[in-house]
Each structure stands twice: as structure tokens, then as C-alpha cells.
Amino acid sequence: MATAVLPAAALPSPTAPAPAPELRIPRRVALCDVPQLHAALLKSGALATSPKSFHSLLEATALPDHGTTPAHLAYALRLFRLGPRPPLSAQLYNILVRAFLRAGHPEDALYLFVEMLDTTDVKPDQHTVACILKSCSSMCSLVVGRGVQAYAVKRGLVLDQFVLNSLIHMYASCGDVVAAQVLFDAVEEKGVVTWNAMVAGYFKNGSWGKVVEMFKGMLQVGAPFDEVTLVSVATACGRAGDARIGKWIGEYVEKNGMVGNRNLATALVDMYAKCGELDEARRLFDGMRSRDVVAWSAMISGYTQADQCREALNLFSEMQATEVSPNDVTMVSVLSACAVLGALETGKWVHSYVRRKGLPLSVVLGTALVDLYAKCGCIDSAIEAFKSMPLRNSWTWTALIKGMASNGRGREALELFSSMREANVEPTDVTFIGVLLACSHSCLVEEGRRHFISMSQDYGIQPRIEHYGCMVDLLGRAGLIDEAYHFIKAMPIEPNAIIWRALLSACTVHKNVDIGEEALKQIIPLDPSHSGDYILLSNIYASVGRWKDAAMVRREMDMRGIEKIPGCTLIELDGTVFEFFAQDSDHPQLREIYEKVEEMIKSIKMAGYVPNTDDARLDVDENDKEVSVSRHSEKLAIAFGLMKLRPGATIRLSKNLRVCMDCHSATKLISKVYNREIVVRDRNRFHHFKDGYCSCNDYW
Incomplete structure (x- = not known):
């Protein structure tokens, strides 16, 4: 039989070992399994002889599918530096560079580049x-980025699509949007990555309008876009308030079955919420299969920004029943909602949660805490929160200054403003609103005049309409009605309804009929349907005994179809906010509350209370006027608080209107007779009632 003879090249060498098999390691491998795989490769000799096997092991270790952790990075670095491996290559360095980027260590990625x-x-x-x-x-x-660009030009890499897109993104992200746009315009064939690079750059730069304009340009030229583009543009629409483009994206997403993308759905929820489309935002939110903390925060923030604070707190309660933990962004929105509602107990729980979870007290979160306590009348707690902050900005100082002003601690507010300047923190125009409010609420007329002049002379801040309003309020409260009127007439900007309303309110307090009539005459063309203005003039007439004129103003309201805004008072008990309206007839415990009101009125009458029926409704009989003032919303809420709160507990109320004279007098006596501290936040300021006195010193 003939024997086949193999060529010499096909015969295995008697001394050379068989080549190690290449091993492809999946990137979903767990870190605990990597040492075993590492050992297997060492034993087989593949690490030193098989570049693909080493590449696979390094990639699985440094870039696992479930995310790079410090432990992954540490093992990958030891493997790269110390383990037997094939010769170094750009591909091996690139794995570690990407791993450092993914783990949030761009400096270490740059170090590897320099090492190469x-x-x-x-x-x-x-x-x-x-x-x-x-x-x-x-x-x-930007400096290092330009150096890297110079290297890319030298090596002829700058025209590579990956490099060019990264250059565009780098310049835009570092604030040099002009250079980014020049590079972008120079690209003849722009793919989706190129467009996304420019969009992402403007996005990171906070140029929301430019992001939206870029997307409009993409639609006009038929440029390709993907879900990454839509996330950025939808978010930018929310920030820019561009509901039209935002709605277009929402319709496109639903039409093309992309709602399952959680990031995109979250961006749309955020966009709809910020554009005031809360029903649409909630519909999308409720339809999401899974929601992360960003989605919850977006919806809660939307309710808060739309002044639907009850809904914000209700949704936060739902969130607590899930496994999603709130973050500092969630907490800021919740604290803001609590501040608006005066929900102190819920706000305290949030503060406790922040401390318990060790959330960093950022400037934004700390400022929200200061604002919460200040708006709930707990100014000492606001000061403590302020002092506990590691960093403060002008908004933090301003929140406390305004809080002190509205709580009747005007001189302390001005001292805090001096401390702010000593700390070299520049005041803003909003800071000066707080300073002028402090002067107004504490009758510091000369100080107010000085600070009003100082803001433009010393700080270059031109007064806005709000600052002029504060000055009119300051002069009017102090009884300087004529000066306040002439101040308005001399304003360099056109006075609005709020300016004239401040004067009208002062005329009510000081019973100045002539200027009060003129103020309402100026208001009507600017805001003809605001019921409070007619009520104020009616009260002026009533205070000087001109009852026919007072009734005539009320009839004019009826003829114009203007309804009086009902008085509404909120009180929080055990984390629940209860709402009371004047002449309330819907509360389930109404009978018991009215009985408690009658008992309360009898008790304070024995201490000298005389009902002020000037604050009663004009459409009731004279005999019923006393009953009418006894059923104002704050009296009902105080009675409810006396019924439900433990003896001696502080009663905290929030009212939508200015406290009337009768309720103010009654609450002073209630605080004395029942030995309770009562804190009332009305439309203008805080009133701290204790032992028969009020912190406003009857000046509000």
C-alpha cells in the first residue's frame, strides 16, 4: 500500500508546545468569577501568547455590562501592569481609557494618554x-482639548468621524460654542452622531434655546435623529418652555412606539410638567412600566412649580411606598411644596431623612431648608439650617433675610445683610427686595430710603418694579400716603396694578378716601377683575361711615360679575393639611368646630374682646354680622387646632388673604386665654401670637 507523505511544513515540531487556544470571555461575567478565568488562562499560557484572549479578559474585567466599579478597575489595572500579557497595543490602552471614563475618572484616562x-x-x-x-x-x-486636537492634526487623525464628533462636543461642552459650530459647519456629511455631538454640547452648556433651534434645523433638512437626540431636545424644551416642539416630540415618540425607553419617557414627563401640561405629564408618568428617581422627581417638581403643592406631597407619599429612594433633587421640590403649604411636620421629616441618609447638604438643598423653616414661621430653625451649611451663596443669604423680614425681625434682617457684605457675598436684586421688605414690615423708613438709593449707587443694580412696590408699601404703611403717591407719579417706569394696590392697601389702613379712590381708578384698567381691590375701597368707605358708598362698590362688583375670593386657611396636623373656608359648610366635623368657635368667642369676650363688625360681610343683617366675623376661616382653623392638638402645642396656620382687624384682635386674646402660641402666615407676613401680643406690634 502506498503511504502518503505530508509536506515538512505540515508536520508538528517535536519540541514546540501546541498553541494555546483563544478564549472569548463574555462581558457579563461577574467579578467574582474573573480570578478563576484568569487562572485558567495562566495555566493554558494564553495570556502571554494569545492577544485576543488577554484582550477579552481585560475587557470583561474593566468594562463589564453591569457597570465598572472601583473593584473592577483595580483588578483590571493589576492585570494590565503585572500579569503576563502580549505586547502593549493601543487597543489595550483604549480599554482602560474607556473604563476610567465610564467610572467618572477622566483625569486617569488622560494620564494613560500621556503615558502612551x-x-x-x-x-x-x-x-x-x-x-x-x-x-x-x-x-x-479647553486648554488640554486644544493640545489633543493639535496631536490629532499632526497624526492625521482629525478627519476621522469619531475624532471630529468628539472635538465638536469638547468645544461646545467647554463653552467655546463658536469653535464647535465652525467645526460642525465644516462637516459635509453629518450623521446622527455629528448632530448629537453639537446638540449635546449646547445641552451641557445650558443653551436650551440653541438645542431647540438645532432640532428645528434638523427637521428642516431631514437630518437623522435618534432617541439620544430626542432625550436632549425634550429636556431642553422643558427648560426653554417650548411646548410646541415638545408636543411634536411626544406625538412622534408615541406614534413610533418609543415610550418604552425610560430615559425618553422621563424627559417627556419633565418637559410636559415644566411647560404646564401636568395632565399629559401625569398620563405619561402613570403609563411608565418602571420609574427611576429622575421620573419621580420630575413629576413632583412639576406639581410644585405649578403651585399644585398638595399633589406634589401626595405623589411623594406614593413614592415612599416604592423601592425608589428620593435624592436631593426630590427633596428640594418636596421642601418647596411644604414651604408653600406651611406643612412644617412633613418638612421636618424631610430634614430628618436628609440627615439620616447622609445626603450632602448642597447649596440648593440647604437653601430649600432655610426657606422652608422661614416660610413656616420657624425663624430660629432657619438660622440653624443656615449655620449648618458648609457652603452658602447669595440665594441662601437672601432666603434668610426675607424670612427674618416677614417674621417681624427687620433689624436682624438688616444686620444679616451687613454680615453678607462682610462675607464678600454680592447681593442680588432679590436680596434688596428682602432688605426693603424688612424695612417695610418694621417701619424703618429712613433705612429703607437709604438702601433703595444704595442699590443703584453702590451696587449698580437698577430697581425693578418689585423694588418700587416695596418702597410704596414702606411709605404707605408708615402713613406717608401723599409721599407714596408722589413717589409713584415720579417713577421712571410705568406703575403696574401691584404698585397701585400697595397704595390702596395703605389707604385702607389709614382711612385715606381720596387717594384710595384714585388708586382704584388706576387699577381698574390694568386688572379689572381683581375682587380684592373693590373690597379694599369698600372697607375704606365703611371705616369712615360712608355705608352707601361701600354698598355701591359691592353692587358694582356684582354688576361686573366679580366674585370675592373666599378666605382660606390651612392647618397641618400629623402630616395632613386641612383646609377651611369662611362660612365653611362642608367639613365633616363642622358642628363640633362651630361649637368650639362659640366657646372660644365666649372665653375671649370675658378677656375684653369686642367683635369688629366692620370686617363682616355687607350683605348680612346687622344682627348676623357678629356671627359672620366669628366664622372667618382662621377662627375655624384655630378652633380645629384647639380640638386636635395636644395641650400647649403651637397652632400654625397659613391664610391666602391678609388677616383682618377682627381676627388679629381675637387671635391675640386666644393666645392669652388658651395659653397657646399661634403662628399665622397671611398674604403679607407672619404673625406670632403669644401671651396676648403679636410679633407685628399691630403693624401689618
């Missing part, structure tokens, strides 16, 4: 350069 340039023969490729430019974007390092 200085200590090895390995040349960075286009992927290395693209990743390093992303590191520069993360660090906002």
Missing part, C-alpha cells in the same frame, strides 16, 4: 483620541 506618548512605543489611535477628548469635555479643560 511619553513612555511607550504605542501610538494612540483615533479611538484613543476620541476618548481623551471626551475626558477633556468632562473636565471642561
Whole structure:
């Protein structure tokens, strides 16, 4: 039989070992399994001889599908530096560069790039350069980015699509949008990544309007876009308040079955909420299969910004029943809602949660806490929160200044303003609103005049309409009605209804009929349907005994179809906010509350209370006027508080209107007779009633 003879090249060498098999390791491998795989590769000799096997192991360790952790990075670095491996290559460096970027360590990625340039023969490729430019974007390092661009030009890599897109993103992210736009315009064939690079750059720069304009341009030229584009643009629409483009994206997403993308659905919820489309936002939110903390925060924030604070707190309660933990963004929105409602107990729980979970007390979160306590009348707690903050900005100082002003501690507010200047914190125009309010609420007329002049002379801040309003309020409260009137006439900007309303309110307090009539005459063309203005003039007439004129104003309201805004008072008990209206007839415990009111009125009458029926409704009989004032919303809420709160507990109320003279007098006596501190936040300020006195010193 003939024997086949193999060529010599096909015969295995008697001494050379068989080549190690290449091993492809899936990137979903758990870190605990990596040492076992590492050992298997060492035993087989593949680490030193099989570049693909080493590449696979390093990639599985540094870039696992479930995310890079410090432990992953540490093991990958030891493997890269110490383990037997094939010769270094750009591909191996790129794995670690990407891992550092993913883990949020752009500086370490840049260090590897420098190492490649200085200590090895390995040349960075286009992927290395693209990743390093992303590191520069993360660090906002324009100088280093330009250096990397120079290297890319020298190596001929700058025309690579990955590098060019990263360059566009780097310049835009670092604030040089002109250079980014020049590069972008120079690209002839722009793919979705190129467009996304420019969009993302403007997005990171906070140029929301430019993001929306870019997307409009994309639609006009038929440029491709993807879900990443839509997330950025939808979010920008919310920030820019562009509901038209936002709705277009929402319709496109639903039509193309993209609602399942959680990031995109969350961006749309945020957009609808910020554009005031809360029903649409809630519909999308409720339809999401899974919601992360960003989605919950977006919806809660939307309710808060739309002044639907009860809904915000109700949704926060739902969130607590899930496994999603709130973050500092959630807490800021919840605290803002609590501040508006005067929901102190819920706000305290949030503060406790922040401390318990060790959430960092950022400037925004700390300022929200200061604002909460100040708006709930707990100014000492606001001061404590202020002092506990590691960093404060002008908004933090301003929140406390305004809080002190509205709580009747005007001189302390001005002292705090002096401390703010000593700390070299520049005041804003809003700071001066707080300063002028402090002067107004404490009758510090000369100080108010001085600070009003100082804001433009010393700080270059031109007064806005709000500052002029504060000055009119200051002069009017002090009884300087004529001066306040002439101040308005001399204003360099056209006075609005709020300016004239401040004067009208002062005329009510000081019973100045002539200027009161003139103020209402000026208000009607600007805001003809505001019921409070007619009520104020009617009260002026009533205070000087001109009952026919008072009734005539009320009839004019009826003829114009203007309804009086009902008095509404909120009180929080055990984390629940209860709402009372004047002449309330809907509360389930109404009979018991009215009985408690009658008992309360009898008790304070024995201490000298005389009902002021000037504050009663004009459409009731004279005999019923006393009953009418006894059923004002704050009296009902106080009675409810006396019924439900433990003896001696502080009663805290929030009212939508200015406290009337009768309720103010009655509450002073209630605080004395029942030995209770009662804190009332009305439309203008706080009243702290204790032992028969009020913190406003009857000046409100």
C-alpha cells in the first residue's frame, strides 16, 4: 500500500508546545468569577501568547455590562501592569481609557494618554483620541482639548468621524460654542452622531434655546435623529418652555412606539410638567412600566412649580411606598411644596431623612431648608439650617433675610445683610427686595430710603418694579400716603396694578378716601377683575361711615360679575393639611368646630374682646354680622387646632388673604386665654401670637 507523505511544513515540531487556544470571555461575567478565568488562562499560557484572549479578559474585567466599579478597575489595572500579557497595543490602552471614563475618572484616562506618548512605543489611535477628548469635555479643560486636537492634526487623525464628533462636543461642552459650530459647519456629511455631538454640547452648556433651534434645523433638512437626540431636545424644551416642539416630540415618540425607553419617557414627563401640561405629564408618568428617581422627581417638581403643592406631597407619599429612594433633587421640590403649604411636620421629616441618609447638604438643598423653616414661621430653625451649611451663596443669604423680614425681625434682617457684605457675598436684586421688605414690615423708613438709593449707587443694580412696590408699601404703611403717591407719579417706569394696590392697601389702613379712590381708578384698567381691590375701597368707605358708598362698590362688583375670593386657611396636623373656608359648610366635623368657635368667642369676650363688625360681610343683617366675623376661616382653623392638638402645642396656620382687624384682635386674646402660641402666615407676613401680643406690634 502506498503511504502518503505530508509536506515538512505540515508536520508538528517535536519540541514546540501546541498553541494555546483563544478564549472569548463574555462581558457579563461577574467579578467574582474573573480570578478563576484568569487562572485558567495562566495555566493554558494564553495570556502571554494569545492577544485576543488577554484582550477579552481585560475587557470583561474593566468594562463589564453591569457597570465598572472601583473593584473592577483595580483588578483590571493589576492585570494590565503585572500579569503576563502580549505586547502593549493601543487597543489595550483604549480599554482602560474607556473604563476610567465610564467610572467618572477622566483625569486617569488622560494620564494613560500621556503615558502612551511619553513612555511607550504605542501610538494612540483615533479611538484613543476620541476618548481623551471626551475626558477633556468632562473636565471642561479647553486648554488640554486644544493640545489633543493639535496631536490629532499632526497624526492625521482629525478627519476621522469619531475624532471630529468628539472635538465638536469638547468645544461646545467647554463653552467655546463658536469653535464647535465652525467645526460642525465644516462637516459635509453629518450623521446622527455629528448632530448629537453639537446638540449635546449646547445641552451641557445650558443653551436650551440653541438645542431647540438645532432640532428645528434638523427637521428642516431631514437630518437623522435618534432617541439620544430626542432625550436632549425634550429636556431642553422643558427648560426653554417650548411646548410646541415638545408636543411634536411626544406625538412622534408615541406614534413610533418609543415610550418604552425610560430615559425618553422621563424627559417627556419633565418637559410636559415644566411647560404646564401636568395632565399629559401625569398620563405619561402613570403609563411608565418602571420609574427611576429622575421620573419621580420630575413629576413632583412639576406639581410644585405649578403651585399644585398638595399633589406634589401626595405623589411623594406614593413614592415612599416604592423601592425608589428620593435624592436631593426630590427633596428640594418636596421642601418647596411644604414651604408653600406651611406643612412644617412633613418638612421636618424631610430634614430628618436628609440627615439620616447622609445626603450632602448642597447649596440648593440647604437653601430649600432655610426657606422652608422661614416660610413656616420657624425663624430660629432657619438660622440653624443656615449655620449648618458648609457652603452658602447669595440665594441662601437672601432666603434668610426675607424670612427674618416677614417674621417681624427687620433689624436682624438688616444686620444679616451687613454680615453678607462682610462675607464678600454680592447681593442680588432679590436680596434688596428682602432688605426693603424688612424695612417695610418694621417701619424703618429712613433705612429703607437709604438702601433703595444704595442699590443703584453702590451696587449698580437698577430697581425693578418689585423694588418700587416695596418702597410704596414702606411709605404707605408708615402713613406717608401723599409721599407714596408722589413717589409713584415720579417713577421712571410705568406703575403696574401691584404698585397701585400697595397704595390702596395703605389707604385702607389709614382711612385715606381720596387717594384710595384714585388708586382704584388706576387699577381698574390694568386688572379689572381683581375682587380684592373693590373690597379694599369698600372697607375704606365703611371705616369712615360712608355705608352707601361701600354698598355701591359691592353692587358694582356684582354688576361686573366679580366674585370675592373666599378666605382660606390651612392647618397641618400629623402630616395632613386641612383646609377651611369662611362660612365653611362642608367639613365633616363642622358642628363640633362651630361649637368650639362659640366657646372660644365666649372665653375671649370675658378677656375684653369686642367683635369688629366692620370686617363682616355687607350683605348680612346687622344682627348676623357678629356671627359672620366669628366664622372667618382662621377662627375655624384655630378652633380645629384647639380640638386636635395636644395641650400647649403651637397652632400654625397659613391664610391666602391678609388677616383682618377682627381676627388679629381675637387671635391675640386666644393666645392669652388658651395659653397657646399661634403662628399665622397671611398674604403679607407672619404673625406670632403669644401671651396676648403679636410679633407685628399691630403693624401689618
